[in-house]
Amino acid sequence: MPDLASLDRHVDACRRLILDRLDRGRDEPPATRREIDTLLALSSSDAGPLSPVSPTRLPACDFLPDALALGDLGPEADIARALSAIAPALHWTYSYPDDPRLNGLASAIAFTQIIGRQGLKRDNGLLLGLTLMAPHTIYPLHAHPAVEFYLVIAGTALWQAGHEPAMARPPGSLIFHPSGVAHAMTTAAEPLLAVFTWHGDIMSPSVYLT
Numbered sequence: 001m002p003d004l005a006s007l008d009r010h011v012d013a014c015r016r017l018i019l020d021r022l023d024r025g026r027d028e029p030p031a032t033r034r035e036i037d038t039l040l041a042l043s044s045s046d047a048g049p050l051s052p053v054s055p056t057r058l059p060a061c062d063f064l065p066d067a068l069a070l071g072d073l074g075p076e077a078d079i080a081r082a083l084s085a086i087a088p089a090l091h092w093t094y095s096y097p098d099d100p101r102l103n104g105l106a107s108a109i110a111f112t113q114i115i116g117r118q119g120l121k122r123d124n125g126l127l128l129g130l131t132l133m134a135p136h137t138i139y140p141l142h143a144h145p146a147v148e149f150y151l152v153i154a155g156t157a158l159w160q161a162g163h164e165p166a167m168a169r170p171p172g173s174l175i176f177h178p179s180g181v182a183h184a185m186t187t188a189a190e191p192l193l194a195v196f197t198w199h200g201d202i203m204s205p206s207v208y209l210t
């Protein structure tokens with residue numbers, strides 16, 4: 001576990017790397033680019049002071065070391081290394097209510113906030129975190145009012161959104177989910193580690209549509 005001064009620096013570095021990476025999404029379609037600009041405009045110029053939460057882990061975290069090692073070999077290696085530095089401090093959760101039809105997902109999917117109300121720092125306009133999925137896992141169709149970006153750090157999974165067919169999205173992919181659009185992910189042999197950002201209505205939860 002890094003000391004608090006080091007953690008403070010690592011979180012700032014991580015946040016900056018991710019926001020800079022989104023800012024380089026200049027080849028994205030105009031609607032996506034507009035949302036990136038909105039997100040960057042909403043983000044504070046500097047993250048606030050550190051507000052460490054108690055670190056927790058979930059069963060899916062067994063796959064975090066492999067995912068970070070995979071990420072270190074890919075196009076987002078800088079971000080993977082920055083995430084490795086803060087990994088011991090992360091508070092992982094599975095934020096959906098119990099559902100007997102979806103037994104096992106709480107052991108296979110985990111989320112953590114880096115910037116957010118439950119994160120290591122606060123930023124009123126931005127929620128920034130990680131989604132981690134075990135191999136051979138289906139994250140069923142779900143939706144939320146928040147506008148979402150995903151950046152794949154490790155693992156090629158199938159991503160499906162709206163009426164579009166599912167597509168394999170490798171590390172380095174930037175994926176945009178407009179407010180309310182249903183989306184789902186399915187992993188194969190690799191775990192999935194992806195950065196997510198939310199802006200807009202970040203208070204309303206994601207809900208399963210199954």
Ligand SMILES: [Fe+2]
Pocket residue numbers: 144148177183206
């Ligand atoms: Fe989502």
